[in-house]
Amino acid sequence: MFINRLPRMHFLTLGDFIWDILPLDPSFGATVTRFPAVTTLKLANGRFHSFSDFRRVVCSFAQLIHLYVENVEWRAIAPAYGATFVDPRLGLLWFKSRSEAAISALVDWLVGSRSTETLSDIQIWEQYSSDLPEVQRLMRAVGPRLEHFQVSLQFWTRDKRLDLSANTSLKTLHVRDIDSSSCQHLPFLLEHLSPGSLKDLSLHLLIPTLDDLGVLRVLWRDVANILARDAFALLPTVTIWLVKVPPAAAISIADLAGELRSWTPLDAERTYLRVFPLLALDG
Structure with a gap:
């Protein structure tokens, strides 16, 4: 009809x-x-x-x-x-x-x-x-x-993960579900990536507790070392999305943001920290 x-x-x-x-x-x-x-x-x-x-x-x-x-x-x-x-x-x-x-x-x-x-x-x-x-x-x-790809790191293993080296024209890459258990696979993804055309790298972090924050702090060193390489020198934007954060009583958003910024080797002008729109921030 x-x-x-x-x-x-x-x-x-x-x-x-x-x-x-x-x-x-x-x-x-x-x-x-x-x-x-x-x-x-x-x-x-x-x-x-x-x-x-x-x-x-x-x-x-x-x-x-x-x-x-x-x-x-x-x-x-x-x-x-x-x-x-x-x-x-x-x-x-x-x-x-x-x-x-x-x-x-x-x-x-x-x-x-x-x-x-x-x-x-x-x-x-x-x-x-x-x-x-x-x-x-x-x-x-x-x-x-x-040119544009979004993927979740959830359920990745050392035997089953993605190699993006054949996708040489990627302009945007969104990596979701990065937490204390899956972050170990992020360096592999970044190492097997051709960043020459990349304009925006978005990383979605889940940090429900301070313990998770401590684990991510250690694992992020490998991520930071890769982003500091010459291959990523022309990358204009890295956006870090906070999808889940510890309770406000454990750490303030300001302190959490300051710590995350200290992990990132890129200039502040190229790094953006965003709070996921649906995230409810108590206090």
Whole structure:
């Protein structure tokens, strides 16, 4: 009923859908192709019968550039027999899912699609250790075309972590979930990075207690040594986001900020300390 009323609709969200009992009717794809102006699609909090159904919906939008996938699952991974798709040329992929099998199916599709020629922005909000080899495969397939990347350090191990040396054109890098247990992997990430094009490095810190602060103080020495190298000399901005802080009774925000600034080897003019907008600061 919206087809003739919204001919210029460019952003569409499909949310809270339960399409996992039966395969999606093929007529659905024929319907959504009649929205030719859609360039941004968000699929949120839903279940497909198969990955093939997910792909059918995505590929129905010929002009799609931005794809957001949030908490979407599919029961079967194997594509439907005889299914044919014309994949879009994605520029941005935003991905968050609680399903361990989701990233593998997504990467299998993307690596074999035209999007590896156009993807310049990849935002991974959640992944498990078992997902990291798949993410690595996508990063290598995209290579120097990638300009913006966001990833979480949560669940990294010494055997499963990311090497970004093939992504030589990165302009922004956002590293999330840096805490006393995951910070040990941050030096590896920075060492396996080509910072020549980097304009903004954002680090999201979680420091719930003074004990965590003490651990981070020691681990940060390796981070500071890497940022002090000549390769990072032209990096204009390092933004440190405080996502979680100790109680105000343990240390004031001013004292915490002063300590964090003392850890950073870059000039004060290039280092910004920010408090995450949703953080409630008691006292």
